Amino acid sequence: MEHFKIENLTFSYPAASDRTVLKNVNLTIQKGEYIVLCGKSGSGKTTLLRHLKTVLTPHGSRTGQVLFHNTPLDRIGSGEQAARIGYVMQNPDDQIVTDKVWHELAFGLECLGCDQQTMRARVAEMACYFGIQDWFHRDVNALSGGQKQLLNLASIMAMQPEVLILDEPTSQLDPIAASDFLNTIRKINTELGTTVIVTEHRLEDIFPYADRVVVMKNGEIIADDAPGTIGKYLYEQKEELFLAMPTPMRVFYSAKGTGTCPLTVREGRKWLNRTVPDELMVRALPEQPVYDVQQKPVLTVKELWFRYEKNGPDILRGVSGQVPAGSLYAIVGGNGAGKSTLLKVLCGLNRPYRGKIKLFGKPLEQYKPEELFRNGVSMLPQDPKSLFVKKTVREELLEMDTDEKRLEQVSEICQITAVLDSHPYDLSGGEQQRAALAKVLLTQPRLLLLDEPTKGMDSFFKETFASVLQKLKQQGITVVMVSHDVEFCAQYADRVSMFFDGQLLSTGTPRQFFGANSFYTTAASRMSRGVFENAVTAGAVAELCRLNLEEQK
Amino acid sequence: MMEQDAFGKCHPAVNFLFFVGAIGFGVLIQHPVYLAAGALCAGIYYMLLHGAQGWKRILQLLPLFVLLTLINPLFNIQGERVLFDVFGRPYTLEALIYGADVAGIFVVMLLWFGCYNRILTGDKFTSLFGNWIPAISLLLVMVFRMVPGLMGKSKQIAAARRSVGKGVGTSTRQKLDAGMAVLSALISWALEGSVVTGDSMRARGYGTAKRTSFQLYRMTVRDGLLLATMMFLGASVIGVAVMGGMGAEFTPRLQIAPVSGWSVLGLAAYCLFLLIPTAMHCKEALQWSISKLKI
Numbered sequence: 001m002e003h004f005k006i007e008n009l010t011f012s013y014p015a016a017s018d019r020t021v022l023k024n025v026n027l028t029i030q031k032g033e034y035i036v037l038c039g040k041s042g043s044g045k046t047t048l049l050r051h052l053k054t055v056l057t058p059h060g061s062r063t064g065q066v067l068f069h070n071t072p073l074d075r076i077g078s079g080e081q082a083a084r085i086g087y088v089m090q091n092p093d094d095q096i097v098t099d100k101v102w103h104e105l106a107f108g109l110e111c112l113g114c115d116q117q118t119m120r121a122r123v124a125e126m127a128c129y130f131g132i133q134d135w136f137h138r139d140v141n142a143l144s145g146g147q148k149q150l151l152n153l154a155s156i157m158a159m160q161p162e163v164l165i166l167d168e169p170t171s172q173l174d175p176i177a178a179s180d181f182l183n184t185i186r187k188i189n190t191e192l193g194t195t196v197i198v199t200e201h202r203l204e205d206i207f208p209y210a211d212r213v214v215v216m217k218n219g220e221i222i223a224d225d226a227p228g229t230i231g232k233y234l235y236e237q238k239e240e241l242f243l244a245m246p247t248p249m250r251v252f253y254s255a256k257g258t259g260t261c262p263l264t265v266r267e268g269r270k271w272l273n274r275t276v277p278d279e280l281m282v283r284a285l286p287e288q289p290v291y292d293v294q295q296k297p298v299l300t301v302k303e304l305w306f307r308y309e310k311n312g313p314d315i316l317r318g319v320s321g322q323v324p325a326g327s328l329y330a331i332v333g334g335n336g337a338g339k340s341t342l343l344k345v346l347c348g349l350n351r352p353y354r355g356k357i358k359l360f361g362k363p364l365e366q367y368k369p370e371e372l373f374r375n376g377v378s379m380l381p382q383d384p385k386s387l388f389v390k391k392t393v394r395e396e397l398l399e400m401d402t403d404e405k406r407l408e409q410v411s412e413i414c415q416i417t418a419v420l421d422s423h424p425y426d427l428s429g430g431e432q433q434r435a436a437l438a439k440v441l442l443t444q445p446r447l448l449l450l451d452e453p454t455k456g457m458d459s460f461f462k463e464t465f466a467s468v469l470q471k472l473k474q475q476g477i478t479v480v481m482v483s484h485d486v487e488f489c490a491q492y493a494d495r496v497s498m499f500f501d502g503q504l505l506s507t508g509t510p511r512q513f514f515g516a517n518s519f520y521t522t523a524a525s526r527m528s529r530g531v532f533e534n535a536v537t538a539g540a541v542a543e544l545c546r547l548n549l550e551e552q553k
Numbered sequence: 554m555m556e557q558d559a560f561g562k563c564h565p566a567v568n569f570l571f572f573v574g575a576i577g578f579g580v581l582i583q584h585p586v587y588l589a590a591g592a593l594c595a596g597i598y599y600m601l602l603h604g605a606q607g608w609k610r611i612l613q614l615l616p617l618f619v620l621l622t623l624i625n626p627l628f629n630i631q632g633e634r635v636l637f638d639v640f641g642r643p644y645t646l647e648a649l650i651y652g653a654d655v656a657g658i659f660v661v662m663l664l665w666f667g668c669y670n671r672i673l674t675g676d677k678f679t680s681l682f683g684n685w686i687p688a689i690s691l692l693l694v695m696v697f698r699m700v701p702g703l704m705g706k707s708k709q710i711a712a713a714r715r716s717v718g719k720g721v722g723t724s725t726r727q728k729l730d731a732g733m734a735v736l737s738a739l740i741s742w743a744l745e746g747s748v749v750t751g752d753s754m755r756a757r758g759y760g761t762a763k764r765t766s767f768q769l770y771r772m773t774v775r776d777g778l779l780l781a782t783m784m785f786l787g788a789s790v791i792g793v794a795v796m797g798g799m800g801a802e803f804t805p806r807l808q809i810a811p812v813s814g815w816s817v818l819g820l821a822a823y824c825l826f827l828l829i830p831t832a833m834h835c836k837e838a839l840q841w842s843i844s845k846l847k848i
Contacts, residue, residue: 053756055752055755055756056752056755056756077761078755078758078761079758079761079762081758082756082757082758082761083758087756089749089752089753091746091749093702093746094745094746094747094749094750094753095749095750095753096698096750096753097694097695097698097750097753097754098691098694098695098698099675099676099694099695099697099698100676100694102767102769103676103694103767103769106767107754107757108757108758109765109767110764110765110766110767111754111757111758111759111760111761111762111764112758112761112762113762113763113764113765114765115765116765116767116768119765119767120767123767139701140698141698141701141702141705152753155757156757159757159758344712344716347716349712349715349716369718369721370718370721372718373716373717373718373721374718378716378717378718379713379716379717381709381712381713381716383709383713385738385742386706386709386710386712386713386714386738387710387713387714387717388738388741389710389714389734389735389737389738399719400717400719425741425745439717440717443717443718449716
């Protein structure tokens with residue numbers, strides 16, 4: 001039974017009618033399928049998803065049609081569509097309409113004019129299924145991002161839709177909340193048989209469970225196949241999207257593996273054990289250069305203690321450490337552990353009640369604000385939007401520095417020259433992040449603090465962003481970032497520290513650090529544990545495979 | 554969310570009617586005996602709800618009471634018994650008593666509103682009016698949702714700007730500029746968010762059918778009985794008032810209706826009405842301690 005049938009859909013926005021956002025899209029979605037839609041930002045994924053619900057369909061010129069149960073979608077009433085087609089968007093916060101959890105759960109049912117009995121039953125059912133009972137009476141403002149997104153999902157499921165459409169639902173969540181959320185989606189699909197269509201950056205978590213993967217590029221569907229075979233196609237076509245594939249898959253194809261392609265870490269381990277010989281010639285990659293800490297630390301902190309309120313709990317409980325000049329220093333750790341608080345203390349926004357901070361060899365409290373933030377330290381906040389106050393990106397930059405030449409330089413480094421005259425809110429997530437970075441860089445910092453810089457970025461933007469960071473490092477800027485993104489830190493950081501219980505524990509190079517961890521580490525490290533010693537990225541595992549196989553010959 | 558007491562767990566309509574009665578009668582009846590009764594009942598319930606801190610807050614109201622009392626005769630010079638002259642104007646006993654009465658009414662209002670905030674929370678209020686005026690009730694709910702969110706965001710923006718060295722100036726001009734920048738950023742952010750909220754509402758069928766309203770609170774037989782009792786007591790108070798049992802004139806001459814004979818009934822009804830929440834609170838506390846004793 002067909003759910004959706006998209007026939008020859010072509011679409012362009014009225015403002016840019018020469019640029020077609022969707023080109024001749026044909027897609028059939030069967031009942032109960034789990035479909036992952038992937039592609040770079042701007043490849044038309046969101047536009048396509050929005051065509052599956054009439055009230056969200058954008059205005060513009062369109063040919064072709066969308067059929068729902070063999071009826072053109074726009075001939076089905078919006079009330080019926082609201083109930084049968086559920087749609088979850090990206091931003092967990094803005095989707096919520098009411099102030100209480102229970103009211104939000106009931107909102108859709110209220111709109112559809114359900115009677116009291118039905119509403120009670122459905123709301124109770126949903127609260128139990130999603131484990132919301134404990135926070136049923138709470139204010140939505142008191143919820144975490146993960147809880148908010150779960151609430152959005154639950155309030156849509158309360159209307160009992162047949163199809164669930166999710167547009168990058170986890171991009172604003174931390175990895176643990178994201179994987180919880182995606183597990184819930186899988187549960188809905190397997191236990192209730194609800195059709196799921198999802199776009200995601202975090203393919204690692206959903207690839208193994210998807211029935212089909214649909215790949216989009218420049219508004220066209222370039223591939224539509226089972227997850228196992230899609231990697232092969234992308235690898236052979238040398239598509240950039242290959243970078244977004246799960247680690248075991250990338251290792252398999254990069255090392256020219258044979259047999260069926262592994263999708264999960266478990267399958268990856270099996271494959272690796274089968275492939276490499278028992279007696280390894282090369283077990284580990286050479287150690288990464290260790291920065292000489294004694295020589296020139298940019299930042300030294302000793303025994304920092306901090307809490308927000310007099311009677312509140314201590315957030316920092318004796319943080320000590322040194323950041324070597326010119327390094328990219330990553331601090332990883334759980335959610336709400338106080339990593340962001342640490343950054344605020346480091347740039348003088350919050351004052352520790354005990355301990356010392358030395359910045360460029362001078363105690364932090366001896367700096368005047370104008371001295372500290374001019375050619376000193378600067379911080380990129382977690383949400384780039386909190387830095388935007390003007391109408392165009394250019395004005396944003398001019399606010400920081402009126403020197404045209406420097407402005408040009410910085411926008412070139414951050415690769416935002418093309419969007420200088422756009423409104424900051426019209427940029428994509430990755431562009432916003434880089435525009436905000438440009439703004440921060442115009443204070444000419446020698447120490448740059450980044451708070452979760454890769455949040456919401458897809459793998460291409462991450463790579464672009466990493467190259468920007470490399471350029472900054474070459475200019476002698478030291479970077480300290482806090483992040484959940486272990487894959488990014490493993491690949492690009494020079495030193496990694498674990499933040500736990502208000503302290504910095506176990507510092508080392510990514511190979512030392514992630515090589516020694518067995519849970520809090522990258523998929524590549526988990527996959528190669530016990531076989532190789534310090535392979536923490538997909539590239540490293542593939543490299544070691546290749547070396548050993550060559551030796552064998 | 555704060556735990557509710559026995560009265561707070563009743564249907565919002567019961568809570569609402571009580572406060573309409575307590576505050577309405579409190580303002581309209583100026584009779585000093587009724588005022589004293591009201592102050593006593595309000596004070597007791599306020600302390601039951603706020604615990605040890607209640608004492609402090611009530612004591613903090615005393616200076617206000619004294620101040621309001623002393624000020625009235627300065628503006629109101631009517632009255633027979635002149636105590637002394639201030640700025641060449643008579644300061645009369647009647648005006649002083651009247652001042653005390655009005656100040657008392659004001660303090661009692663503050664106490665009742667203190668209880669109101671604890672009992673009739675925002676969601677109870679909106680659920681109460683959700684059925685009658687759905688559009689306004691939804692609007693209120695969305696405002697309740699937006700305001701704390703915007704406050705949080707404005708703090709976030711200010712912090713983000715300070716971390717790049719903006720908005721750290723100390724002069725009034727600089728502070729004003731910093732405030733304007735935060736405000737303009739906040740508006741863009743809120744507008745963008747409201748587009749998403751609008752999409753989310755339409756995606757869930759807003760405007761496709763006649764809205765119903767989810768009732769979290771159910772009207773039970775006990776709630777009905779409470780409502781009936783409250784209406785009966787309230788009607789008795791009004792009846793006695795209409796018959797002139799609560800008349801009180803302060804200036805130019807004190808003329809206060811005596812509370813005796815039939816008009817005692819009015820005072821009794823008024824006290825019973827005001828003591829309903831206190832009685833329910835105490836009954837529950839007593840039940841718990843008895844059942845603990847049995848263990």
